[in-house]
Amino acid sequence: MTTVETESSREKLLVGITPEMRMDLRIRAAELGLNVQDAATHALALWYETPVTEGVAVKGAKSWGVFLPKGGPTRFDEECQRRNLAKVQGMAQAVTNWLAKHPSPTQRLLSQPVKRILVALQKGGVGKSFLAAGLAQAFAEAGLRVLLIDYDPQGHMTRRLGYQTLSSKNDNSLLQHMLGQARKHIKRILINVEGKRFGNRLHLLPACTDAFLFDAVMSSVRHGREETLARALEPIEAEYDVIVIDGPPSLGLSMDIAMHYVHRREGELAERSGIVMPVWADTPSFEAYDLFDGQRKDLMKGTRVQIDELGFVINHYDSRRGASPQAKKAEWEERGAPGVLAVFSDLKEQREATDDHIPLFEYAPNCELTDGLRNLAKELAA
Numbered sequence: 001m002t003t004v005e006t007e008s009s010r011e012k013l014l015v016g017i018t019p020e021m022r023m024d025l026r027i028r029a030a031e032l033g034l035n036v037q038d039a040a041t042h043a044l045a046l047w048y049e050t051p052v053t054e055g056v057a058v059k060g061a062k063s064w065g066v067f068l069p070k071g072g073p074t075r076f077d078e079e080c081q082r083r084n085l086a087k088v089q090g091m092a093q094a095v096t097n098w099l100a101k102h103p104s105p106t107q108r109l110l111s112q113p114v115k116r117i118l119v120a121l122q123k124g125g126v127g128k129s130f131l132a133a134g135l136a137q138a139f140a141e142a143g144l145r146v147l148l149i150d151y152d153p154q155g156h157m158t159r160r161l162g163y164q165t166l167s168s169k170n171d172n173s174l175l176q177h178m179l180g181q182a183r184k185h186i187k188r189i190l191i192n193v194e195g196k197r198f199g200n201r202l203h204l205l206p207a208c209t210d211a212f213l214f215d216a217v218m219s220s221v222r223h224g225r226e227e228t229l230a231r232a233l234e235p236i237e238a239e240y241d242v243i244v245i246d247g248p249p250s251l252g253l254s255m256d257i258a259m260h261y262v263h264r265r266e267g268e269l270a271e272r273s274g275i276v277m278p279v280w281a282d283t284p285s286f287e288a289y290d291l292f293d294g295q296r297k298d299l300m301k302g303t304r305v306q307i308d309e310l311g312f313v314i315n316h317y318d319s320r321r322g323a324s325p326q327a328k329k330a331e332w333e334e335r336g337a338p339g340v341l342a343v344f345s346d347l348k349e350q351r352e353a354t355d356d357h358i359p360l361f362e363y364a365p366n367c368e369l370t371d372g373l374r375n376l377a378k379e380l381a382a
Ligand SMILES: Nc1ncnc2c1ncn2[C@@H]1O[C@H](COP(=O)(O)OP(=O)(O)OP(=O)(O)O)[C@@H](O)[C@H]1O
Pocket: 122, 123, 124, 125, 126, 127, 128, 129, 130, 131, 152, 156, 249, 315, 316, 344, 345, 346, 347, 348, 350, 351, 354
């Protein structure tokens, strides 16, 4: 039974709906930032354009009132009559259809390709390894399956997490896989990063000293050089929700290949994968970024792909050092796109965790840095 009441510019539709469906609609609307009335209005608009919809179980439906734009209840009545359907069935079809077309952000994450994040800037010591390792730990703690790649031949991150780098005699390194010359499965070199918070979900692809030869070796690869990292990782990508790369400390071919790896894939949402750039609140960081950004743009032009910047992270920030860091921080913030995602101070926990070769989230799980990394991971996971 449908009755029509008028309330300002909207009209109330009374219709049966199962409590489960009503709750699903309310939750999904909230996840997508809509109120229930707008979600129901969208659902009906979509249903009017959908010629045939399968029958949906409506047992246990209870009366539900929802305000639609003027004329909405009448239009719904007419459409149900035209389709020779009970209104409870019409609404159930519309809501089911809408829920399927508008998955929750967590389902959407799973239905999208693996999220690829490169943490990079060629300037030395800005905090690439800190940020890459910290983000990976935060993602894993939050329940995501994470592959963390030490793409820097120096292998700082591998050692700081408490593991050994591979020797250049190893014939199963990432470089060997990129060149198509490895004999074993790439899974064989992955390390399960121990830690009760990571639940066996955090895997490290360790650095290998042969990566010092990276650019020299890669320069002789004539075709498909940019695709080499994607090819090497292809056999294991599907096992992860997020892949985080600790970028190289130079602007050579290895950087081109890493940047290309995180380009936006067909059908992938904008700014879902891309580059996070740690910077300091100082002039050399601006100069370094300008060079970095120039390389990204040249690469996009040359290879016709979109490489998204996800944002800056200001690291080692110390406002007590006077007006200059404060002014430089404001300058990063005023740049607008891609925006500052987070600001981290220089804190003893990271230095101590580094010295002790223990993952930060194990060494000091509740400190300002881990809290900040958790928030950043939450934002990037969305
Ligand atoms: N927010 C922080 N608080 C305290 N120590 C930090 C912080 N960020 C980074 N560090 C420390 O500063 C040093 C340099 O940082 P990190 O190694 O992450 O920089 P990087 O950009 O990876 O350097 P490289 O160019 O050598 O690869 C490390 O010892 C690291 O543990």
